[in-house]
Amino acid sequence: MSLLDAPPHVITVGTSLLDDALAAQAVPTTPVAWRPPLPGAARALATVLADPRRAAANAEAVRRLTSARPYLVGVRRAAEVLPERTFLHAGPPITWERASGPMRGALIGAMLLEGLASGEEEAVRRLERGEVELRPCHEHGAVGPMAGVVCPSMWLFEVRDEEHGGTAFCSLNEGLGKVLRYGAYGPEVLERLRWMDEVLGPVLARALARTGPIDLRALVAQALQMGDELHNRNRAATSLLLRELAPAVVEAAPGQAARVLRFVIGNDHFFLNAGMAAAKASTDAARGVPGSSLVVAMARNGTDFGVQVSGLEGRWFTGPAGVPDGLYLGAYGPQDANPDIGDSTITETSGLGGFAMAAAPAIVRFVGGEVEDAFAATRSMYEITLAEHPAYQIPGLGFRGTPVGIDVALVARTGVLPVVNTGIAGRVAGTGQVGAGLVRPPAEAFVKALLALADSVSDPFE
Amino acid sequence: MTDLVLVRKGAYHDSVSLMRVSRALGELPGMEAAMVAMATELNVSVVREMGFEVPATEPGDLLVALRGRDPGTAAGELDRRLAELGGRRGAGGGGRAEDPPLTTRSAAARGHADLVLVSVPGEHAFCEAVDAVEAGLPVMVFSDGVPLRLERRLKELGEERGVLVMGPDCGTAVIAGVGLGFANVLRPGPVGVVAASGTGAQQVTSLLDWAGTGVSHVLGVGGRDLSAEVGGLSTLRALRMLDDDPATELVVLVSKPPAPGVAARVREAVAAMRTPVVEAFLDEGDLTGAAEAALRALGRPVPGWPCWDVPAGRGRPGGGTLRGLYSGGTLKAEAELVTGLSGTFVDYGDDAYTRGRPHPMIDPTLRLDALSRVAPGDVVLMDVVLGHGADPDPAAALAPAVARVPGPVVVALVGTASDPQDLRRQAAAFQEAGAAVFLSNAQAARHARSLS
Numbered sequence: 001m002s003l004l005d006a007p008p009h010v011i012t013v014g015t016s017l018l019d020d021a022l023a024a025q026a027v028p029t030t031p032v033a034w035r036p037p038l039p040g041a042a043r044a045l046a047t048v049l050a051d052p053r054r055a056a057a058n059a060e061a062v063r064r065l066t067s068a069r070p071y072l073v074g075v076r077r078a079a080e081v082l083p084e085r086t087f088l089h090a091g092p093p094i095t096w097e098r099a100s101g102p103m104r105g106a107l108i109g110a111m112l113l114e115g116l117a118s119g120e121e122e123a124v125r126r127l128e129r130g131e132v133e134l135r136p137c138h139e140h141g142a143v144g145p146m147a148g149v150v151c152p153s154m155w156l157f158e159v160r161d162e163e164h165g166g167t168a169f170c171s172l173n174e175g176l177g178k179v180l181r182y183g184a185y186g187p188e189v190l191e192r193l194r195w196m197d198e199v200l201g202p203v204l205a206r207a208l209a210r211t212g213p214i215d216l217r218a219l220v221a222q223a224l225q226m227g228d229e230l231h232n233r234n235r236a237a238t239s240l241l242l243r244e245l246a247p248a249v250v251e252a253a254p255g256q257a258a259r260v261l262r263f264v265i266g267n268d269h270f271f272l273n274a275g276m277a278a279a280k281a282s283t284d285a286a287r288g289v290p291g292s293s294l295v296v297a298m299a300r301n302g303t304d305f306g307v308q309v310s311g312l313e314g315r316w317f318t319g320p321a322g323v324p325d326g327l328y329l330g331a332y333g334p335q336d337a338n339p340d341i342g343d344s345t346i347t348e349t350s351g352l353g354g355f356a357m358a359a360a361p362a363i364v365r366f367v368g369g370e371v372e373d374a375f376a377a378t379r380s381m382y383e384i385t386l387a388e389h390p391a392y393q394i395p396g397l398g399f400r401g402t403p404v405g406i407d408v409a410l411v412a413r414t415g416v417l418p419v420v421n422t423g424i425a426g427r428v429a430g431t432g433q434v435g436a437g438l439v440r441p442p443a444e445a446f447v448k449a450l451l452a453l454a455d456s457v458s459d460p461f462e
Numbered sequence: 463m464t465d466l467v468l469v470r471k472g473a474y475h476d477s478v479s480l481m482r483v484s485r486a487l488g489e490l491p492g493m494e495a496a497m498v499a500m501a502t503e504l505n506v507s508v509v510r511e512m513g514f515e516v517p518a519t520e521p522g523d524l525l526v527a528l529r530g531r532d533p534g535t536a537a538g539e540l541d542r543r544l545a546e547l548g549g550r551r552g553a554g555g556g557g558r559a560e561d562p563p564l565t566t567r568s569a570a571a572r573g574h575a576d577l578v579l580v581s582v583p584g585e586h587a588f589c590e591a592v593d594a595v596e597a598g599l600p601v602m603v604f605s606d607g608v609p610l611r612l613e614r615r616l617k618e619l620g621e622e623r624g625v626l627v628m629g630p631d632c633g634t635a636v637i638a639g640v641g642l643g644f645a646n647v648l649r650p651g652p653v654g655v656v657a658a659s660g661t662g663a664q665q666v667t668s669l670l671d672w673a674g675t676g677v678s679h680v681l682g683v684g685g686r687d688l689s690a691e692v693g694g695l696s697t698l699r700a701l702r703m704l705d706d707d708p709a710t711e712l713v714v715l716v717s718k719p720p721a722p723g724v725a726a727r728v729r730e731a732v733a734a735m736r737t738p739v740v741e742a743f744l745d746e747g748d749l750t751g752a753a754e755a756a757l758r759a760l761g762r763p764v765p766g767w768p769c770w771d772v773p774a775g776r777g778r779p780g781g782g783t784l785r786g787l788y789s790g791g792t793l794k795a796e797a798e799l800v801t802g803l804s805g806t807f808v809d810y811g812d813d814a815y816t817r818g819r820p821h822p823m824i825d826p827t828l829r830l831d832a833l834s835r836v837a838p839g840d841v842v843l844m845d846v847v848l849g850h851g852a853d854p855d856p857a858a859a860l861a862p863a864v865a866r867v868p869g870p871v872v873v874a875l876v877g878t879a880s881d882p883q884d885l886r887r888q889a890a891a892f893q894e895a896g897a898a899v900f901l902s903n904a905q906a907a908r909h910a911r912s913l914s
Contacts (some may be wrong), residue, residue: 003576003600003626004679004707007638011569011599013590014581016547017478017824018604018643021850022579024882027640030569033562034582034590035474036500036522046588050615055596376561383564413589414564 044454053291062405068282071213079152090148091301100302102183105429106147109185143343146181155201159277168280206252229360231353237271279350295406302341319442326437351404354419466533492531570597603629632682633660646849647880651676654710658717661790669753688720748904780913782839789822843910848877857891874906
C-alpha cells in the first residue's frame with residue numbers, strides 16, 4: 001500500500017506542538033518520549049548511524065549472538081589451558097596497585113592455593129613484584145564470577161558453541177559466603193578449593209564424559225520459564241543440570257557421589273558458572289564484525305567497569321565501577337560494599353540476568369519490591385537492544401523473547417543504562433560476600449566506545 | 463522583587479512546551495519575569511542577560527528563572543505544569559501501562575505507523591530519521607540544521623529502502639488530507655504539490671484554495687533537495703508517487719531553480735510523467751503566478767486575489783526604507799525578487815534565528831522586537847502564516863505592535879478560510895490595526911514597494 005492511499009498513522013518525535021496539531025485533526029499518533037543523548041555523544045551518534053556498514057553489521061552480529069548453541073562439553077583443569085605463571089581475573093585489565101580489596105584477597109588466595117607463597121605477606125610481596133602475570137579472563141576465552149581469579153589448580157566448565165565452533169571456560173562455583181571469588185582466603189576457603197581440585201573437578205569430568213554434551217541453550221530456556229533470570233537466581237537451572245548429571249555422577253564415582261551431589265545441591269548458584277560460559281561462547285560468536293556497535297562484553301574488576309564492542313575487537317572502554325544498590329547479609333551495610341566486580345555481567349550481555357528480570361518474580365526485592373518493577377526493568381531493556389532472543393522467552397510477557405544485543409548507540413541515544421543484577425563483595429580483602437543487588441554501569445564507558453566507533457568510520461564526506 | 467533560580471537534572475521537555483510554561487508563569491499575579499528552558503548555552507546567556515545569577519549547568523538540565531513578589535508560588539505552579547507535560551505522554555489508565563517508546567526505532571517496532579514526523583533539534587534529527595527509513599517508513603524531517611552530508615546519506619538510504627524522505631527543513635506536508643508540520647487546512651482536490659519550500663507550497667495551495675481548487679497531497683522535499691549534492695532524490699521520488707496517485711490530476715513543482723545537472727534530471731522525469739506538471743521555479747516567476755498557471759492548466763478561472771486595504775483616512779505616511787520582516791524563507795525571497803531588493807529583508811525562520819528557540823510562526827518575540835524598532839516613515843512588509851502548528855492567534859500579539867508602527871504596514875496573510883485561526887478574523891484584526899492585508903505575497907510586496 002502506498003503512503004498516499006489513506007490518512008497515515010504518524011510516529012511523532014520532537015516538539016509536542018506538531019503532535020497536538022495531528023491530534024486536532026483526529027489523526028492517530030505514537031509520540032516518542034525523546035530526550036537528548038548522553039552528553040558528548042551527538043556528533044559521534046550521527047557518524048556511527050550514517051556508517052553504511054552499521055545496519056548489516058549489527059544484524060550479523062546479533063544473529064550470531066542469538067543463534068549460538070552452547071553445549072557443556074567438558075570439565076578441565078585450568079592448568080591445561082592457562083599460560084605459565086599467569087592468573088586470570090575478572091573485568092578489564094588491572095594491576096595489583098589498582099586492585100580492590102576482594103580482587104587482592106582472591107589473588108592472595110590463589111598464591112596460597114598454588115603453593116607460590118607460604119603466607120599472606122609473602123603472597124602480597126610476590127604479587128607486588130609482578131611474579132605472576134595478571135590477565136583478564138575475557139582475553140583467554142574465559143569468564144569468572146566476582147574476582148574471577150583463575151589459577152592452575154582450579155577446574156573449569158568447558159562450553160562449545162556448536163553453531164559457530166567457539167569455546168568458552170568458566171571456573172566451578174564454590175558456593176556462597178566466605179569464598180575465594182568474593183575475596184576470602186582463609187583456611188576453610190583453601191580447603192574447599194583443594195577438595196574441588198581433587199574430587200569435584202575430576203568426578204564432574206568423568207560424569208560429563210558419560211552424559212555427553214549437555215544443551216545449555218535448551219536448559220537456560222527452560223530455567224527462564226521456571227522463574228530464574230540466570231544471574232541472581234539459578235535455582236531452577238541448577239536443579240535441571242543436576243537432573244542431567246546425577247545418575248552419571250553416581251556411576252562415575254559411587255564412593256564420592258553423595259558428597260559431590262550434596263555440594264551441588266547445597267548451592268543454588270552452581271549453574272551460574274556454566275551459564276556464564278554459555279553466555280561467553282554466545283557473545284564471542286558476535287565479536288569482530290567491522291562497523292557493529294553491539295556490546296560483546298561488560299565486565300568489572302572491582303575498580304573499573306569495562307565494555308567491549310563487536311566492531312572494535314579487543315579494545316576495552318572503561319569507567320569507574322559503581323557500588324551496587326542492594327540488600328545486605330546480616331549486619332553488613334553499604335559502607336562495607338566493594339565497587340562492582342565480576343564477569344557475570346556476561347549474562348546481561350547475552351540477554352539474561354537483569355534483562356530477564358521479568359522472568360524471576362521471586363527475586364523482585366532486588367529491583368524495588370514489586371512484580372511490576374521486574375517487568376519494567378525488562379521492558380526498558382528493549383529500548384537499548386537490537387533483538388528479542390528466539391529461544392529465551394519470558395512467560396509473563398506473553399513468551400516474548402528476552403531483550404538481547406546491547407547497542408552502544410541506543411544506550412547513548414536514550415541514556416538508558418543496562419540493568420545489572422549482581423552479588424556484592426566486602427571491600428576489605430578476606431571478607432567475602434556481603435549482599436546482592438542491582439547496579440548501573442557508568443555511562444562514560446558506553447560514550448567512549450561510541451566515540452571510538454565514530455573514529456573508526458572512514459567518512460567519505462570529511 | 464525576588465529572584466529564584468532552579469536547576470533540575472534529568473527533566474527534558476521540548477522548547478515549545480517550555481515556552482508555554484514560561485508564558486503561563488510570567489502571567490501569574492506579581493510575576494515580573496519567568497523563563498523555563500533547557501540549559502543550552504543560548505538559554506543560559508539569555509537568563510544571565512536578564513540579570514539572574516545562574517549556577518553551573520549542563521545542557522541536559524532544566525533551568526528555571528523566576529522574578530517576582532513571590533516566585534515560590536510560581537515554582538509550585540511550575541511543578542503542576544511540568545507534571546501535566548509529563549502526563550500527556552504514554553498510555554494512561556490503570557493496569558500495566560505500555561511504556562512510551564524512547565526512540566523512533568522502538569516506536570516503529572510496535573507496528574501500526576505509516577509515517578514518521580521528526581522535529582527534534584537538528585543535530586539529533588538524523589538518528590531518528592534513519593530509524594524511520596531503516597524500518598521502511600517514509601519520514602518527514604521538520605528539523606533544520608541537519609548537515610548536508612547527512613541529508614545525502616539519509617536520502618540514499620531512502621532510495622535503498624524505497625521510502626520517501628521529506629526534508630530536512632520540510633516545514634509542511636499534506637498526505638491524504640492530513641496536514642503535517644505547518645499545514646493549512648486545504649479542501650481536497652486534484653492538485654498534487656512537490657515542494658522544496660514549505661511556505662512556498664503554503665502560498666500556492668492557499669491561493670488555490672481561495673480559488674476553489676483543492677489538493678490531493680503536498681509532498682515537501684526540503685530546501686536543498688535540488689542542490690547538486692543531494693541531486694533531487696526526494697523530488698524525483700515524490701514526482702513518481704504523485705504520477706502513480708489516482709487522485710492527482712496536475713502536479714505543481716515549487717522550488718528555487720534546481721542546480722544545473724539536477725535540472726536536467728528533473729526535466730527528464732517530468733517529461734516521462736503521464737500527469738501534467740506546472741513548474742513554479744522562483745526566479746522565473748512568482749508563486750501567485752504559479753497558482754494562476756495551475757488554475758489555467760486545469761481550465762479553471764483565475765479569480766482576483768483579495769485585499770483588505772487600510773481604512774480610508776488611516777493611512778500613515780511612508781516613503782522610508784522598505785523593511786521585510788518574514789517568517790517564511792521563500793516568501794521573503796519572493797518579496798526580494800518582486801521588489802527588486804529595494805529594502806532590507808530578514809527571514810526570522812532562518813537557522814540562525816531558530817537555534818534554541820521556536821520558529822517565528824509560533825513565537826512572535828523576535829518580530830515584535832523588530833516592529834518596535836521601525837523608524838518613522840519606514841514601510842513594513844511582513845508575512846503571517848496560518849494553519850495547524852502555527853500560532854493559534856497571531857494577530858493577538860502582532861496586531862497591537864503593528865498599530866504602533868510609525869509608518870505603513872503591509873501584511874501577506876497566508877492561509878485558508880478553514881484554518882483554525884479564522885482567516886477573515888485575522889485579516890480584520892490586522893486591517894483594524896492599520897495594515898493593508900493581501901492573500902498574495904507578491905501583491906503585498908508590490909504594494910509595499912509602491913509605499914516606500
